Amino acid sequence: MSNVAIVTDSTASIPEELIAALQIHWVPYYIHRGTETLRDLQTIQRDAFFKWLPTAAELPRTANPGPGDYVQVYRQLADAGAREIVSIHMTSKGSGAYQAALLAKDMLQDALPHLQIAVVDTLNVSMCQGWMAIEAARAALAGSSLAQVVDLLRQMVPTTRMIQTADTLRYLYLGGRIGMAKHLVGSLLQIKPLIGMENGVIVPLGAARSRAQAYRLMAEMVEAAVGKFGKIKIAFVHAAARDEAERIRELFAARFTCVESLIAELSPALGVHTGPGTTGICYCPVEE
Secondary structure (H helix, E strand, O other), rough: OOOOOEEEEHHHHOOOHHHHHHEEEOOOHHHOOOOEEEEEEEOOOOOHHHHHHHOOOHHHHHHHOOHHHHHHHHHHHHHOOOHHHEEEOOOOOEEEEEEHHHHHHHOOOOOOOOOOEEEEEEOOOHHHHHHHHHHHHHHHOOOOHHHHHHHHHHHHOOOOOEEOOOOHHHHHHHOOOOOEEEEEEEEOOEEEEEEEEEEEEEEEEEEEEEEEHHHHHHHHHHHHHHOOEEEEEEEEEEEEOHHHHHHHHHHHHHHHHEEEEEEEEOOHHHHHOOOOOOEEEEEEOOOO
């Protein structure tokens, strides 16, 4: 174990091979499907969930882990020798995970006074949260201190961006996660809305008349931010739409210097709110 242990949530949607290689610890969200209580990526997996979701008469409900869930993980890490933990969570404006982790930290202050825990609000979701956990884990493995890891994350929060599109915003709307993009719900069926995150809240970024046009608009937005052939680390995210993620990857490979790129499928707890067919990008600029 590195000097600083990294904790995040299942909603970060980090590919399993990176979780293992970088020693990232994660806590599953809850999915309430009728009378069932499922644990994200533990008792429900992506393939089965996204196959079932379009048939659902009622949208499942999701819930963030509670303080006790984080206490359990923090204790396990302390028992394994950890003295410092950085806990990284999705936007506090869309989930209670950040607050639950803060409560867990407070609950352990007296019992484990030697344990330092820094809880970080990414003000983002999906693989934007994932990139922050990945880079934090790499820094920790390289010997960075807790303060250095937290400083790295603070630098990433304002520059790590998400752009996403789907055939419908129905799932976001029904799940109450539509943010400032509510007016797009009534768009024509053939319109592909683009949404992003600003200060932790979902915002509309535009609309296209086809997926191909939506992907080109994504590229134009990124180019405006980083320049032509700008250097980026990028995740092509999707929900049961890997072929579409590959299409975006090909487009971006021709227009940007992708220092690192990967394809990541959303976890079921995020997929509840996006629906199958969702595609998008989560990227962070790479400094020269």
